[in-house]
Amino acid sequence: SQTIHQWPATLVQPVGSPLSLECTVEGTSNPNLYWYRQAAGRGLQLLFYSVGIGQISSEVPQNLSASRPQDRQFILSSKKLLLSDSGFYLCAWGTASGAFFGQGTRLTVV
């Protein structure tokens, strides 16, 4: 069966520091992958999606970037974090049946 792994679970970073969140999927090939962000008390917002290696689409302008170096690996990055980047980040893979999510990373920028 397919599983999705996301790490770290929690992260506290100072303003201006870099960020790298990693997501990997097992049990499927060529998945469509997504990064969502959930700000405190709000719904989820799609940040990036990828339909294949090296193919990244950005949904909203922001301080973040994404990369897909391997078929089942999706990375969310930032060169310099802002306070507004704090939130709960969720990686997901999509199928015709729906989107399935990782356990999320709670990022606090201080």
Place this chain on the structure above:
Amino acid sequence: AQKVTQAQTEISVVEKEDVTLDCVYETRDTTYYLFWYKQPPSGELVFLIRRNSFDEQNEISGRYSWNFQKSTSSFNFTITASQVVDSAVYFCALSYFGNEKLTFGTGTRLTIIP
């Protein structure tokens, strides 16, 4: 543009009561999918159901049931005989047919009081 509205920000009910979570959506597409997800305190999103726009049959899964009405653009979720373990934030979401990008509502925080 797509939009999903969950007007109920927070709901509290006593255990064993039934509770309905409302979801109203807007889309210009004739073909689309609707979803419900559960987010327990641990944070991960748990997939509950997907319904396509051609299937208006209500669905029941144990204590959970879903009522899809295209005429009112609603996809409501009912929990029967609620339990403390049902306490979570519930999200309704919408996607275009063949497009997996989800538009989420802002969620409803459900608290079941023992």
